[in-house]
Every structure is written in C-alpha cells, then in structure tokens.
Amino acid sequence: MVENNTEWLPHLSSEIVSDVHGNLLDAYAVALEGWQRGLKLRWHVKDSEKFREMETWFVDNPGQLFSLTSAGGTHYFFRTRGDKISNEAVYIGKDKNKTKQILSENGIPIPEGAFFSETQSNSDIHRYASSIGFPVVVKSLDGSFGRGILTNIQDENELEYALIYVRGELKYKNVIVEHHIPGNEYRIYVVGNKVVGAINRIPANVIGDGANSIETLIKNKNKKRMENPRLKSCPINITKELEIQIDKLNYDLNSVPKTGEKVFLSEKSNISLGGDPVDVLDDLPLEIMNTAVGAIQAIPGLVHGAVDLILSEQHPTQYGDGVVLEVNPTAQIGSLLYPIKGKGRDIPAKIIDYYFPETKGKGKASNLYFNLSEVLSPLADRIAAVTEVNSVEPTGLYVRKITVFEGESNSGSHYFIKQEALKNNLFGFTKIHESGATEIVIASHNKQSLDNFRRNIIESNSIQSHIKEEVVNDAVQLGFFLDGDKTQLINELTKVKEELRKVKKKKQASQKQYQKMLGSRVWRATRPLRNFTSLIRKLAR
C-alpha cells in the first residue's frame, strides 16, 4: 500500500533497486551507500579473504558478501552485518535461550519463560505452563522467519497440539515456553548507542470497502505490495492458517467487510508472512528506546543490529518498558527503508557512519547507482572470486538529456558517442525512439566534461541535425550503454528462444489433445451421424 503519506529515501528509489531481488536488497543498500561516498566496493564469493573467519550462511550465490575500503582500511560485510560484530554475538543471536539469559542478567525485560531441551517431556512443559499461567507462546530454539513459533496458546489442549506440531512434526525438539504478551510489536534498529529506525509491525490485514470480498481485498493489497521493493517478495498468501484465522472472526474468503473495517488475517506480525511495517521512529517512547539500546549493548561484541520487542497494554508494571523478544545481528532492514506508512530511515548511512566515520556527512553521488547483476555475474559464473565496482567521486552529478532528431542512428555514430563518453569519464545511455530520434542521457561529476561531450557531439560530423537539450534529475547507472549493444541483443535472443520453446510446447500439447479427441472411438463411430445432421441443417437452410 504505497500511501500518500509514505516517504522513501530518494537515493534508494524503487527504480534504483528494481533489479535487486529479495534477499540481496539489504546488502545492496549498505554497499551502495558506501560506494556512493567514494569507498572502494568489492563483492566476494564465499570464503574469500576475511569471510573465511566470519560467520555466514546461504552464501553459495553471490550478492551477500562485500567489502568496503577507504584509505584507513577495509571492512567486510555479510548482508547488513559488518566485521565489527563478533562471531560470538552472532552465535548468541541465533540461540534464543542464550539471548534471554544474557538479557535478563543485564536487567533487560524479557517475557517470563523457560527452556526445555530434548530430554524433557511434554508433561514437564504442561506443568511449567500452568505455573506461569496461560496464554503462552511455544517457540523452537532455532527456527527463523516465524517457523516453529505458535503464539497465544490459551489452554492445556492448545498447548498439547502446539507441542505435537513443533516438537513432533517440525522436529524442533528444543523449545522455549514463555508468557504470551499481547501488544504492539516493534522492530528497532540500533547503531552504537542510538536508535536509528523503528517500525511497528502490524499483522497481515485488509481494510474493507463495503464492496469487495476478503479474497479480492487480499489480491488488491498484494498488487500494492508489489510496488514496494521490500514487500514485493512477501505477498499475503492464502493458507489454511489464514482461513482458520478469519473463521475465528466469523468470516470466510467470500465475506465482504464493511467500509473502513480492518480485518486481521494473522496473529503473527512477520513481514514475510504478509505483515505491514509502519514507521514510528519519531513517536517512539524514550523507555522503549532505552530498552532497545540496552539489549544491543548487553550482548558482547554486538555494536549494531535489530531488536524485536513488544509494548504490552496488559502488563504495564511488569512489561511497561517493552519486552525484548529477539536480538538480530544480521537483521533485514528492507522494512525500515520501505515502510508502508511513514518515512524510510537511512539505516545504511548510519551503518557506514559507524564503520567509516571519516566519510560522515560527505556529499555523495546520490543519483548514481550500479547494476548489481552485472557486477555479480562473473562471481555467479564461478569465473571470479572477487569483483570490484568502478569507484565514483562522492559529489553530486550533473545530468543532461540530449535528444537528437533526424540524426543518423547508425551504430558508427553511436560508438562515437560511447567513445566520447568514455573519454570524458561520463555515465549514461542512449535510446533510439521509434521515430528515429536518439536520446542520450549523460551524467558527470564534472560540468566541464559534460560541456566537452556536448560540444563534441554537436560539432561532430556524424551528428548534424536538430538537437534538444534538457537538464534532468534522473538516476543514472554506472557505465555507458548503447541501445542495440551486442550483450543486449544476445539477452534478447536468449529470451525469444526461451519463449519460442514454450510456445512450441504449448502447441504440442494442443496437438496431442486434438489427436486424442479425433482418435476417440466414440467420436469416430458417430461421424456418419454428424455428417448426416449437418446435411439436414444445410437442407433446412
């Protein structure tokens, strides 16, 4: 839901990240920030250089490991987590029980609960749950993305079901059982001793309009989520669980909620399960901020990361300062950058400030970006172990759009354009319109070289025609791209070949079906009859 009251960061526009898929968004946002400040940016395959010692996971595909270098030295990053965070902090973050223990030792409020290992029986758990009182939460010790977590368990029966599911079916034998604390869920990002971003996570929901069914409302909401770089990979899925949830509200998928009525589709607030992130940084109570900063500082070796906490309405005395559920050293920041409501918060800038304080406040090339898949492709092909992105100057860009009408659009003059661009260290691209006009978007840190280019292009013999020039503020990709470049043609060729293959397959299927019908014995047997009836029809006419 891209509402009017949403304000994303201009240098991370959806255009800039349009080619960056799902789990690469975090790494790209942080890497881009460092690169735009003029740092040297390199992307790595797994186990390259310092990554051999750093704790990482799921890194067979490139795009999650990068390093940034200034004159002062190099820092290595796995997604949003840099090398100033110790491996020990990562182990603790992964172990929910250990996290709780350390937080509690440091006086950070956590839900009352206990850990049960493999050797302990379900009846042990039942006894404990009764002693702290329902409702409770059962969560696996090492599940993530909401897997193996069952909340709001009301009684013994539900608990038994939950234990069979989590310990039996999912085989998460080690579980934590703790108070279920109803309230607002927050994800808060802390760098050093400062809260730099906070969102309220609201469970998946739709708002009625008095006309559409819940199913249609979900479909419409998913369409809007598609426009959000973070949410496009997490639509609201219609699952058994979702149907059970709306059944509790006496609805089904065909029900039509009243105008303005908010229907919650889940009890879990995970963004990956369809939850809505709403920016609340400016209104975050001081107690909550302190709790979040305290939680990060409690974990040894953790200097930045996310804290998930709940502010309870029901237990103001016990849990009034917020209760910490989890601490995440490798947190996703997409929902803080692209909230559904409120302002996107510049977490990447704060992380880079922390690692490279000398670049703090430096101007940056904020409308320049680089093509991630191009830089990653030698790594993905296992040809390279490291690729370095061309460095840029940390200053603003001058961008011009020059349209050449009636010009010769032969590739000769285009290569001339590219050569002129390279010579003057310019970025941009050409685009040939169907009318034959050529559009050149050209950018540079240096106004002088832009003027040089302009003069050479206009004065050159290869382009002598009517020219229009505009100052634009477009984001420009690193490099210079010619319309009709060979790589583009090869990509196009691969694409159409693939399409042709699909079309052929479809035709083969149709052919098969048709032959089968013709071959059907009954159809063949009734042919004389069909001929006869058609004859009658013709005669009747």
Add this chain to the structure above:
Amino acid sequence: MENKHGKRLPHLIDSIPSEAKRNRISMYTIALEGWRRGLNLNFYSYINNNKLDIKYSLNSPGRIHHFEGSGGDLNTEKAIEICDDKALTKTQLKSTAVPTPHGKSFENNKTISEIMDHAKTLYFPLVVKPTDGSGGKGVVSNIKDNKELKEALLYLRDTLGFQSLIVEEYVPGEEIRVFIVGDNVLAAVKRIPANVIGDGINPISKLIEMKNELRKSIPHLYFRPIKLDSTVKKTIHAAGYTLDSVPKQDERIFLRTTSNISTGGDPIDVTEKITNEQKKTAIKAVKSIPGLVHCGVDMVITNEDDTPVILELNTRPGLGSHLFPVEGEARDIPKAIIDLYFPNTKGISTERSNVFFDFQKIKESLIAGSTKAIEVFPAEKNKLIAKRYIINTSIDAIEFYQWLNKRVLNLNLNGFIEQVDEENIEIVIAGKTENDIRSFSDLIGSRRFKSQIFNITKEYWGSPIKLGFEIKNDYLFKSNKELENEIEDIKKKMKQTKKEDNLLNQRINMIQNSRMWKMTSPLRNLGGKIKKCGRIFE
C-alpha cells in the same frame, strides 16, 4: 607439413580461449602461468589513449606485481620511458658503445630541409621512423635517394602526424627478435614471409589452404591467415608459378616479400643459432638502460660479417612468436617471467596442468562499465578428471543448461554443454575426483528429465578444462545485424506457432461444444471403463 611446425609447449595446447588469441596472448599466458602456480590474479581496466584497456596483477602474500602485456613493474618507469623513445634509446646505446645504425634524431622544431641537410652525412639506403611509434608503425625503409627521403619525411610529418623523427642508415641483414631476462637470452625468433612448402602432390592453392588450417591450430596465428590477394598472386607469378603449379617435395615457395606475421608471415625459432657474440651484444644493450630487467631486443645480424646491430628495445614485446613458432622449438617465456617476479614459486611446475580460465566474460565485464577489477577464481591445484557425455534427448541444450548451471557449480564441477544436433547434446564435466563426476551422473539420472533422455554414452575427456560451466555458442562471433536477423526469424516462427496453436484450440473447442460430443460424453466415459476392464481380463 606436420613434421615441419615447431615443438609446442604441452601446457598451452588448447588452453587459450579465442578471445585471448586476439592480441592478448602475452597477457593471457603470463597470467595463466602465475594463476596455475596458485598466485592471486586480478584483471583491471584503465583508460589508454581514450580507450578502455586491461592490465593485470599477480600477488602472493606480501608480494604484488603489476603487468601490462608482457611488461612488468620490475622494469622501472624510467627504463620504460627510455625504451619508448627511440631517440633516447639510441643515445643510451651509443654512450655504452653498443652498435646501432648510424643516424640522427630530430625534434619537432627541425624543418624538413634542416633534416635533409643533416642527413647528408649518412649513406643511402636510409630508414625513417617516428621516435615514439610502436609495432612498426610509420617505419619507412629502403630509402634510396634524396627524393624518396623527402617523400618519406613529408609522409610521416603531414600524413601520419609524427613530429619527432629518426633518420638512420639501413643495415642489410637478417632481423631477429631476442627475448632477454636479466643476463639470459631465452629465445630468438625471426620472421619469414608467408610461404608454403611443396609435397610433390598438391598445387599451391591447396597448399595455402592446408597452411591456413595449420595456422588455425596455432593460437597466435588463429586470426592471421594468408589471404589470397593480388600481391600473393603477383609474387607467385614472379617466381614463375601459378596457383595450380605443384611444387616439388620440400620446395619452399614464398607468397609475399614482406614478413609481417599479420599478413601470413611465419615466426621461426632461431634460439640455437644465435652466436655468443650476438648474445653478448643483446645483453649489453639491455644493461645499457638502467632499471631494465627484461625486454625484447630487435637486432640485425649483418650480411657482411654476422655482427649484430641493435635497432630497438621493447619493454612489452609480443610473446606469440616465441610461444608458437611455425618452425623450431617453442620457448616458455611466461615461466621465466613468473620465476623472475615470484622466485619462491619456482619449483611449482604447471606443465601437467589441465585448467585454464575464461577471458571472454572477464573482458566483457571490464569494458561494460560497472566493474573496475576482477579477481579470477583460484585455480585447482591438482589435475582435474574429466568425462564427456553424449546425451540423446528431446531436451535442448539451453533448457538443460538453465537447469544444470547452478547445480554443477555448487558441486564444484566445471565444463561445458553444447548442442551437437537436433537430438544430441554434448556435456563435458570435470571434477577433482571420480566421485565428483559420479555426482553429476546422479544429477542427469534424476527423475527431472528421465522420460526425455533416451541414451547416454560416456567417455574419458583429455583436453584442458576451462573453469566454470558454459553453454557454447557462436553469438559473439556474429555481427549485430546477424543477431537482429536471428531474433526476427524466431519472432516469425513464434507467430506462426501461435497461429497453429490457436487453430488447434479452435478445433478442440468446436468438438467440445458440438452437441454430439456432449451427447456422447457418457458413452466415452463408459468406453474408458470398458477399456480398463478389458485390460484386466487380458
């Protein structure tokens, strides 16, 4: 002709990707040698004469060296500057009594008539060349009189735009290129004009074809065939032959008078033929330039008395002729260079290595504009084991590739896939152990494609392996126009196929909507059941 061509370096056979064969042989072979020894290899882009170009570096812990072509950073910048300027080189050589042709250099402030005046002290024939030219560019030789001299000077100044010039005496003799590292002459090579050698059976036209086949098998000459142009025909006629003449066994027929490799000339290794005096002079020439450690020395062995005269020194000489001579023995210069720069890796032999790295994609990435540098994925230390699969299947190579690519790479396997014909795909797979290869066999034996694979044959594969997994195609050798045409053709085919599909669907709908089809539906269902029953009773 087989027995005539040079003894090759076994570890360079089939190990040079085509993209590197085009003017990148020196860079690629030195990089390959270092990489195979386990050094880190980086390629990076830089702007050279307004064009994006590529340099590279090799490093081991605590030691890094940068290279450009066959030149490296052990040659000091000052030494490179002297060698790039033929006038400075000449002065330096003269001051240390190294023989060079008599001559003088002239800055841009000297007029042509002033140069002519000075040249009076020299004996014809003369040579005129720019002081900062490279690769023989702008060299005018065999100038016989003042008239020709004036023409040559005007040509260089006005047409080619070279201002600083050298005028020197032409030294008659055999020109050779000597490669020197430190105190050692490692190789010497001469060039002879394009030629064929008779076998008493085939006519010259056929011999040229055969020679071009041979050239195709030599990386350095791959893109440099003998072109059958008017000059070649004239030369053959002048020697009293036609294209249809059949030269006698072992008779050599020259096809041109110039010996440039690019127009079909042959590099011939003459390392064994160099005299000690010639060697000494070449080494002395290198020593006369402070900070010069390795280079190519161009010298003339005079007809008169076999004494050497030094023409120039090249800090980035092409290695192709030394590595891939048409006659004589190949010389492993890359090995010597890496030994020099990384002496601690001297003991690591790469002669049995069967891996090499892709250059196409590296080059493309570096010139695309986003990527500044690429560190090549490290080489396998041990020899890889490779198998070749021929798969008879209805799946085409592209579909297969898309499914296999990540899986193959994640299994740490390398190789390629290629569509052989409509029904057959060739896949070459290489891994560290037999077990690794077996995991690939399991992959293609998996259920995913089982019904579409009809037969698989397996055999040992002996050629070197390019790291990574690629689908072979010839797109890169096609022009943009050809690619556009292919795209158009496919779009047309697609349109046609869609049309046929629509037609079929119309017919299917017609049948399905016909009254008779609806009416007979119970009957058809029954028919199905009867068929099933029938089977039970059979």
